[in-house]
Amino acid sequence: MNLDNFGMDTITLAGPLEAKLRAIQDAGFTQVMLSAADLVGHPGGEDAAVAAVRSSGLRVTGFQVLRDFEGLSGHLHAYKVDVAKAMLRMCRALGSEVLLACSSTSAHAVGDPESLIKDLQKLAMLAVPLDIRIAYEALSWGRHVNEFPQAAELVQRADRANLGLALDSFHIFANKTRLAALQEIDPAKVFLVQLSDFMWEEIRSPDDRIETARHYRVFPGEGVHSTRVAEMVRTLDEMGYRGDYSFEVFNDDYRQLPLPMVAERARLSVKWISGLVSRRSLPARRSGGAAAVP
Amino acid sequence: MSIREPTPEPSNPLGLGGIEFIEYATSKPQEFGSLLQKMGFSAVARHRSREVLLYRQGSMNLIVNAHPDALPGLSSPGSTPALAAIALRVRDAAYAHRRALELGAWDMPTRASAMELNIPGIHGVGDSLVYFVDRHGDFSIYDVDFVPLAGADPGPPAIAGLHYFGVVQAILVDRTADWLDFYQSLFGFSVLPQGQYFGILPRGTLLESPCRTFYLQLIEPPPGSEEIHWDEGLVRLGLGARDIPAATRALQERGIAFVDRGTVQPSQKGALTQAYLGGVNFELVVSHLKP
Numbered sequence: 001m002n003l004d005n006f007g008m009d010t011i012t013l014a015g016p017l018e019a020k021l022r023a024i025q026d027a028g029f030t031q032v033m034l035s036a037a038d039l040v041g042h043p044g045g046e047d048a049a050v051a052a053v054r055s056s057g058l059r060v061t062g063f064q065v066l067r068d069f070e071g072l073s074g075h076l077h078a079y080k081v082d083v084a085k086a087m088l089r090m091c092r093a094l095g096s097e098v099l100l101a102c103s104s105t106s107a108h109a110v111g112d113p114e115s116l117i118k119d120l121q122k123l124a125m126l127a128v129p130l131d132i133r134i135a136y137e138a139l140s141w142g143r144h145v146n147e148f149p150q151a152a153e154l155v156q157r158a159d160r161a162n163l164g165l166a167l168d169s170f171h172i173f174a175n176k177t178r179l180a181a182l183q184e185i186d187p188a189k190v191f192l193v194q195l196s197d198f199m200w201e202e203i204r205s206p207d208d209r210i211e212t213a214r215h216y217r218v219f220p221g222e223g224v225h226s227t228r229v230a231e232m233v234r235t236l237d238e239m240g241y242r243g244d245y246s247f248e249v250f251n252d253d254y255r256q257l258p259l260p261m262v263a264e265r266a267r268l269s270v271k272w273i274s275g276l277v278s279r280r281s282l283p284a285r286r287s288g289g290a291a292a293v294p
Numbered sequence: 295m296s297i298r299e300p301t302p303e304p305s306n307p308l309g310l311g312g313i314e315f316i317e318y319a320t321s322k323p324q325e326f327g328s329l330l331q332k333m334g335f336s337a338v339a340r341h342r343s344r345e346v347l348l349y350r351q352g353s354m355n356l357i358v359n360a361h362p363d364a365l366p367g368l369s370s371p372g373s374t375p376a377l378a379a380i381a382l383r384v385r386d387a388a389y390a391h392r393r394a395l396e397l398g399a400w401d402m403p404t405r406a407s408a409m410e411l412n413i414p415g416i417h418g419v420g421d422s423l424v425y426f427v428d429r430h431g432d433f434s435i436y437d438v439d440f441v442p443l444a445g446a447d448p449g450p451p452a453i454a455g456l457h458y459f460g461v462v463q464a465i466l467v468d469r470t471a472d473w474l475d476f477y478q479s480l481f482g483f484s485v486l487p488q489g490q491y492f493g494i495l496p497r498g499t500l501l502e503s504p505c506r507t508f509y510l511q512l513i514e515p516p517p518g519s520e521e522i523h524w525d526e527g528l529v530r531l532g533l534g535a536r537d538i539p540a541a542t543r544a545l546q547e548r549g550i551a552f553v554d555r556g557t558v559q560p561s562q563k564g565a566l567t568q569a570y571l572g573g574v575n576f577e578l579v580v581s582h583l584k585p
Contacts, residue, residue: 121479125398128476129417131466131526161471
């Protein structure tokens with residue numbers, strides 16, 4: 001693996017969008033994971049933000065994040081459909097092929113699988129004409145879906161080509177989900193993998209989980225779950241996952257440090273991960289029949 | 295739920311019953327009109343208030359929309375006629391529309407329709423629309439919006455039994471599965487087995503309408519065509535006929551030229567007209583369908 005397989009995430013960095021893009025690029029990254037705030041918070045408006053991203057030449061790993069979409073009904077559902085459409089339009093404008101959708105935390109959301117599947121199918125359908133794939137992620141404090149095997153089952157049952165999974169190491173470690181369960185997932189259904197770590201062993205309460213997730217994540221290789229990060233990346237690689245990784249590192253310290261310094265830490269993290277799975281850049285060796293074709 | 299709520303059978307959830315009309319948008323309606331006449335269509339009616347003409351040939355209705363805001367919020371019609379919409383006959387248009395939106399279709403922009411009537415529709419591929427029409431037969435949508443052209447035969451016969459056969463849709467790489475989901479879940483189309491093709495351009499994936507009266511052909515860019523500009527959209531209309539050589543001859547006599555190079559030769563199976571007006575063409579396909 002190398003830098004080209006990783007998107008750095010704008011949420012890790014402080015400052016204006018242009019400065020973030022420049023720092024990410026200067027560190028050698030070729031991809032960027034964007035969030036809606038990058039667009040709507042841009043002083044020049046959304047079009048200026050889109051132009052900045054497009055002229056940077058960075059490929060867009062994905063766009064985040066649609067929250068609390070599934071499980072609602074009536075006017076709440078209609079409201080969320082409007083939100084989803086706006087997110088999809090922004091995603092399309094950026095040339096992002098992936099929209100990240102997190103499992104619902106809403107107290108108003110029902111949890112019966114049939115309703116959730118129906119809503120995920122609807123979200124996927126909304127995304128079809130815009131050529132966008134929906135990456136559904138189990139948030140560790142999700143109300144009904146909070147571990148990736150649950151999300152994987154819904155995605156499988158929804159059975160839509162443009163609906164897949166986002167796997168986030170933080171949420172997996174926070175809920176101590178078995179990594180072995182990854183092997184039951186079709187690698188083609190993993191649309192995005194988000195990596196991060198944190199610096200303490202135990203998360204004691206749901207509030208602690210949210211607090212850690214939003215303020216105290218670090219890059220892989222910097223935290224205390226390096227063994228598990230390594231196991232996750234190796235497992236995904238052995239499964240045949242060849243998609244993108246992004247660094248979902250929410251960290252208050254990093255948001256008050258010089259951008260080049262933070263981007264450099266991200267680059268070192270890629271180096272650390274590449275040391276774990278160095279052979280990925282030679283996919284021909286692993287892809288069976290295709291290897292015979294020059 | 296009211297007692298009158300339709301309870302459609304799963305295989306044809308909308309009660310789809312064929313293509314009511316096909317709509318093209320162009321800023322050169324007269325040039326396109328003369329091409330259509332060579333193809334056997336006759337202008338039969340004019341829209342009451344917009345620059346829109348209704349052409350007809352046998353069972354086929356074809357609308358040419360040159361209204362400047364033919365597609366509001368989208369682009370104005372270009373000079374090359376573009377397939378802008380497919381109108382589907384359904385049992386209950388309001389129900390079909392409501393169901394499509396519930397399943398995640400995008401509602402069409404208001405006033406995008408060529409019609410004054412409130413014909414509901416949704417976004418299709420690219421800039422195109424899909425309308426739902428349930429007023430066909432004795433009292434048709436055209437009676438409200440169109441004024442018959444003086445002296446025009448309202449039911450001009452078809453050349454060599456030509457009828458709507460299908461529409462070719464260009465899609466991007468690896469998008470076949472996405473569009474299959476779209477047409478299967480919204481309309482109940484089914485996929486024909488690989489290798490089952492009609493006509494002379496055996497490519498892509500063929501979808502059959504649940505009413506089995508027309509087809510959609512999804513085509514990804516061919517391998518090695520990375521340099522070609524390839525957008526998603528409706529690209530070509532397919533017309534069916536029982537006897538392709540007879541249909542080809544009849545159209546040639548009317549001044550239509552067919553591609554006769556390489557693998558695309560007029561044959562018993564089909565024929566492809568040359569590209570007119572900057573890129574519009576028609577495909578003839580040997581057809582088992584009833585005109």
